[in-house]
Amino acid sequence: MAPITKTEKVYIKLLDNIKTGKVRPGSRLVIAQIAREFNVSEIPVREAIQRLAQEGYITLTPHAAPTVKGLSSDEVRQIFEIRSSLESLAAKLAVDHISNTHIKDLEQILEESKEICEDEDFEGYLKANTYFHKSLYQHCNNEMLIKMINDITGLSARYPNYYQNKEIMQVSIKEHEEILDALKIRDAELIERLTKNHLSKVILKLA
Numbered sequence: 086m087a088p089i090t091k092t093e094k095v096y097i098k099l100l101d102n103i104k105t106g107k108v109r110p111g112s113r114l115v116i117a118q119i120a121r122e123f124n125v126s127e128i129p130v131r132e133a134i135q136r137l138a139q140e141g142y143i144t145l146t147p148h149a150a151p152t153v154k155g156l157s158s159d160e161v162r163q164i165f166e167i168r169s170s171l172e173s174l175a176a177k178l179a180v181d182h183i184s185n186t187h188i189k190d191l192e193q194i195l196e197e198s199k200e201i202c203e204d205e206d207f208e209g210y211l212k213a214n215t216y217f218h219k220s221l222y223q224h225c226n227n228e229m230l231i232k233m234i235n236d237i238t239g240l241s242a243r244y245p246n247y248y249q250n251k252e253i254m255q256v257s258i259k260e261h262e263e264i265l266d267a268l269k270i271r272d273a274e275l276i277e278r279l280t281k282n283h284l285s286k287v288i289l290k291l292a
Contacts, residue, residue: 091125096133098123103142103153104239110155114143156244164240169284171234172218177277178225180268188268191220195261202254210248210257217261221268247287257283 089097099119102108114134120127134151137143144152156164198213215238222234248254260283267276 091123091129092132092136095119095123095125095129096136099133099137100142103137108153110153110244112153113150114153115150156240161244164237165284165287167237168234169281171230171237172222172284173277173281175222175225175227175230175234176264176268176280177273178227178230179221180271180273180276182226183221183224183268187220187224188265191217191265191268194220195258195265198254198258198261202251202258205251205254207248207250207254210254214248214257214261221264256286 099108099114108114116127116130116134119130123130134143134145138145138151142154144154146152194213194217198210198217201209201213222231225231248257260279264276264279264283267279
């Protein structure tokens with residue numbers, strides 16, 4: 086296995102920071118600062134940024150610092166249309182493979198989500214929501230599907246946090262409870278429909 090290049094190292098880290106929301110849309114990237122952080126010259130940083138620009142993550146403007154690109158409302162719509170189809174399928178497939186023990190784990194995540202909601206911790210709820218869904222989908226017995234979901238949800242950090250008030254979090258929790266109830270009775274068609282509807286609401290709000 087070939088050793089990772091300096092450019093690849095910078096690229097991987099910057100991409101991860103963008104996808105996870107550590108570097109938000111509109112943020113300016115200071116090449117000299119990034120070079121110092123990675124203890125490299127500016128050349129691999131510029132090469133990594135060029136690659137990210139080609140992939141649509143960064144905007145390059147003459148005589149200005151590279152800027153992390155946000156998502157248009159149409160791009161948000163496209164992402165959630167894909168997510169609603171992939172994730173509802175994963176939820177449906179999980180019905181035949183998830184154990185009662187793992188269902189109890191999901192119940193625990195849901196209870197913790199309720200506490201986060203009461204504290205009105207919007208960022209905390211966003212993470213709890215993501216954890217709930219990933220914990221369900223990992224039991225779909227389809228590694229390719231999981232990878233596709235992870236790839237598309239990696240783009241999701243580039244739009245504003247959907248959970249900006251307590252009421253929205255409470256609706257989300259209620260829908261998670263309905264998904265769990267369908268899971269407990271092993272109703273694959275119901276959980277598929279509930280998951281699709283759950284994500285389709287986000288399309289309407291964010292797009």
